Amino acid sequence: MTHPTTTSPDAAPSPYRADGSGYFGEFGGAILPPFLAGPMAEVAEAYEAARQDPEFQRQYQDLLSKYVGRPSLLYFAENLTNRLGGAKVYLKREDLNHTGAHKINHTLGEALLAKRMGKTKVIAETGAGQHGVALATAAALVGLECEIHMGAIDVAKQHPNVVRMELLGAKVVPVERGGRSLKEAVDSAFEVYAASPDEYLFAIGSVVGPHPFPSMVRDFQSVVGREARAQILEAEGRLPDALVACVGGGSNAMGLFDAFLTDESVRVIGVEPAGEGLDTDRHAATMTLGVVGDLHGMHTKVLLDENGEPAPVHSIGSGIDYPGVGPQHAHLEQLGRGEYVTVTDAEALDAFQLLTRTEGIIPALESSHALAHVVKLAPELGPDAIIIANLSGRGDKDVDFVAERLAQA
C-alpha cells in the first residue's frame, strides 16, 4: 500500500489543525521561559522545513516500511466480536511494530529530525521506560547518542527497561532529587537540555509539551490512521462508526484519529484511566476531571492537587498515568468532535484477559483501556456497526504484574 506523505495544515485547511504558534483554539502554544523559547522555536522551524522536504519524508517512510514493519495489520477480531455480540471489532495492530508499540513511529521521526538539525544527542525523560527504550532504539539506528533521565524509584522498578536502554547504548541518568519520580526526571532532563541546546534535541514522548511537539508527534503517528482508513475501506467498503484509543498524553489516539477528523460520521473516542475510581485520588482522568491550566510548556487540561501543583496520578497502565493531556484532545472535546470516557483498572484488567483468551493476543495494559471501552460500546452500537480500536502495544511487559494481581484476587 502507498504511504501518502504527512499531510500539512496548509495543504488541507482544517479546523482541527494548530495555527502557526501551535494553538489549537485556546489550547497548546509554547509557554516557556526565555532561555528555552529560542531553542524550541528552532525546533519548530526545522520541523516545518523537514515536513515539506520530500527527501526527509522519503527517509522517514522508508524506515516505517523497512524497519518498523509497516503497514501494521488491521485485524478483524471475529472471536471477540462474537463474544461481545454487537459491532464488528477491528484492531489496529501497533503491537506488531518493531519494539512492540506505537512509540517507535515518532521516536524515529524525532531522531531523523535531530540528525538533520546537526544535533549529536537526543535527550528525554521516561517514566516506566517505554519512551526511553523507543528513543534509544531510534538513536542506535540513526547514529545518535541518547541520554534518558529517569526517577531513581522508576530505575529500580523498571529494571528490564533500564537494561534494554543501556544495551542499546543509551546513558540512563537516575534522578535522586525530590520524589525521585517522573516529575523530577522531566526537570532534570530539561536542565541538561537548556544548558546545551546546540548539542541536543529534546525528544518528547507524546503529543504534549510546547509547539511543535503536539503537531509533530501527531504527524509522525498519523500513519496509523491513514493506514487504518485505507484498510477498512478495502475490508468493508465503508468508514467505521467509531474509533477507540487509550489516552495518556494522547499520541496513539491522535495517530488513529487524525485521518478521520473531517469524516464527521466517524465518532472518535479517547479512553482515560479511572484507576481505582473517579471518586478517589487514584486515577489519571485529565480530560474528565481536569481543569484548564499550563503544564510542561502547553496550555491544556491538567489534574492539580490542593496546592495547585500537578497531581500525583495513578493508573494500572504506567504509560497513561500523566496529569496532563495533549492540547489537541482538549480542543477536540471543546469542539464537540472528540468524546472522552474512562475505564477503571479492574475493567482494563478484565479486557486484558478477555482479549488474551478469545484472540490469543496479549495487549498492553494501556491498550486494554481502549478494549475495555469496546466491551461496553460494541453491544450498544449493534451488529451493523464497525469499531476500530488501537492496540497501541503488546502486553509482554505487563505479564508478571498481571499474574501477581490475579493471584491476589
Ligand SMILES: *Cc1c(COP(=O)(O)O)cnc(C)c1O
Ligand atoms: C506510552 C504508551 C501509551 C500512552 O501514550 P499515548 O501518548 O497516550 O499514546 C499507550 N500505549 C502504550 C502501549 C504505550 O507504550
